Amino acid sequence: xxxxxxxxxxxxxxxxxxxxxxxxxxxxxxxxxxxxxxxxxxxxxxxxxxxxxxxxxxxxxxxxxxxxxxxxxxxxxxxxxxxxxxxxxxxxxxxxxxxxxxxxxxxxxxxxxxxxxxxxxxxxxxxxxxxxxxxxxxxxxxxxxxxxxxxxxxxxxxxxxxxxxxxxxxxxxxxxxxxxxxxxxxxxxxxxxxxxx
Amino acid sequence: xxxxxxxxxxxxxxxxxxxxxxxxxxxxxxxxxxxxxxxxxxxxxxxxxxxxxxxxxxxxxxxxxxxxxxxxxxxxxxxxxxxxxxxxxxxxxxxxxxxxxxxxxxxxxxxxxxxxxxxxxxxxxxxxxxxxxxxxxxxxxxxxxxxxxxxxxxxxxxxxxxxxxxxxxxxxxxxxxxxxxxxxxxxxxxxxxxxxxxxxxxxxxxxxxxxxxxxxxx
Numbered sequence: 122x123x124x125x126x127x128x129x130x131x132x133x134x135x136x137x138x139x140x141x142x143x144x145x146x147x148x149x150x151x152x153x154x155x156x157x158x159x160x161x162x163x164x165x166x167x168x169x170x171x172x173x174x175x176x177x178x179x180x181x182x183x184x185x186x187x188x189x190x191x192x193x194x195x196x197x198x199x200x201x202x203x204x205x206x207x208x209x210x211x212x213x214x215x216x217x218x219x220x221x222x223x224x225x226x227x228x229x230x231x232x233x234x235x236x237x238x239x240x241x242x243x244x245x246x247x248x249x250x251x252x253x254x255x256x257x258x259x260x261x262x263x264x265x266x267x268x269x270x271x272x273x274x275x276x277x278x279x280x281x282x283x284x285x286x287x288x289x290x291x292x293x294x295x296x297x298x299x300x301x302x303x304x305x306x307x308x309x310x311x312x313x314x315x316x317x318x
Numbered sequence: 319x320x321x322x323x324x325x326x327x328x329x330x331x332x333x334x335x336x337x338x339x340x341x342x343x344x345x346x347x348x349x350x351x352x353x354x355x356x357x358x359x360x361x362x363x364x365x366x367x368x369x370x371x372x373x374x375x376x377x378x379x380x381x382x383x384x385x386x387x388x389x390x391x392x393x394x395x396x397x398x399x400x401x402x403x404x405x406x407x408x409x410x411x412x413x414x415x416x417x418x419x420x421x422x423x424x425x426x427x428x429x430x431x432x433x434x435x436x437x438x439x440x441x442x443x444x445x446x447x448x449x450x451x452x453x454x455x456x457x458x459x460x461x462x463x464x465x466x467x468x469x470x471x472x473x474x475x476x477x478x479x480x481x482x483x484x485x486x487x488x489x490x491x492x493x494x495x496x497x498x499x500x501x502x503x504x505x506x507x508x509x510x511x512x513x514x515x516x517x518x519x520x521x522x523x524x525x526x527x528x529x530x531x532x533x534x535x536x
Binding site: 124154155158159161162163165166167168169170171172175176178179180182183184186187 | 361363366367370371374375376378379382392395396399400403404474475478479493497498499500518525528529532
């Protein structure tokens with residue numbers, strides 16, 4: 122019925138409906154009332170007066186919005202650029218880390234090869250795959266030398282001027298106190314130095 | 319052929335459909351609304367003012383009928399045009415500008431109707447009879463020449479507006495967009511996010527409800 126009042130029915134449908142309406146009083150009445158309602162709707166005003174303040178408010182908000190966009194434009198362009206470059210930077214950083222990690226694992230001594238420098242031992246990546254890390258030689262803990270290197274030993278004045286070394290005796294004394302057990306019998310060699318008074 | 323269909327109301331929808339075809343045939347450049355909107359897209363605020371002047375009276379009237387409150391209708395209209403400007407780059411000239419505009423307006427109206435504080439505000443600040451106290455719009459009936467007929471016409475218009483206000487929101491939107499603002503069924507479907515068939519069903523139910531409410535006036 123709605124389609125009929127719009128004139129949207131196909132020719133064949135219109136003929137069929139007309140034939141039906143010619144012999145059906147209730148449907149004729151229905152169509153007439155539908156047309157009446159639609160005619161009333163069609164006469165309702167589609168527009169209304171817009172208060173001046175409404176227009177002013179809208180235009181003010183739009184001006185603010187445009188200004189914000191203009192201000193935010195530069196920042197947004199920078200962010201866009203960052204958004205484009207950050208993944209590249211991140212990818213590069215991951216690549217660098219991966220290279221460092223790979224090189225680190227390669228330079229770790231795999232078999233006891235003391236005579237070969239690490240750089241000389243590095244070239245064969247297949248060697249890394251062939252030799253599992255469990256087969257690597259245990260690392261030998263190198264101890265600090267008891268004596269200074271000869272070049273430093275030749276210049277003892279470098280040490281003598283150090284204030285810490287000047288008070289080395291006192292430091293040893295404090296270390297003794299810190300490690301002393303009060304239950305131990307007193308050791309005469311641990312006796313405190315005589316006081317000045 | 320001079321059957322009953324020939325004497326039917328020539329709906330605005332069919333006119334709108336013809337206009338739509340014309341837009342499609344001649345391209346968006348020939349549609350002045352689309353051209354205006356394209357200027358707005360380019361940042362032309364004068365074009366936006368023109369657009370507002372042209373469409374605000376329709377949008378405000380539509381919002382008044384949808385939300386049923388003058389103050390809320392003004393707020394919704396304001397939001398509609400601010401959103402038009404804010405999202406201007408999303409508009410595609412392939413679509414009719416009025417369809418896009420009324421999609422925004424309908425969404426904002428339906429959102430407003432769903433707001434939980436709405437009922438409270440209506441109860442507190444608005445007298446239910448306030449709208450009825452006003453004279454209301456009169457139907458420009460050329461046959462109403464006597465004062466009695468004029469009064470009857472006004473009464474009928476009030477009854478019709480009241481009946482429209484009592485429709486469920488989606489039926490109301492479909493009816494207003496199709497029968498008063500003259501959008502084609504397809505455009506109404508785009509606006510409401512439903513099929514053309516669903517629009518016809520909404521219109522059928524809305525018209526049926528209006529007929530039932532206006533029976534005594536007809």
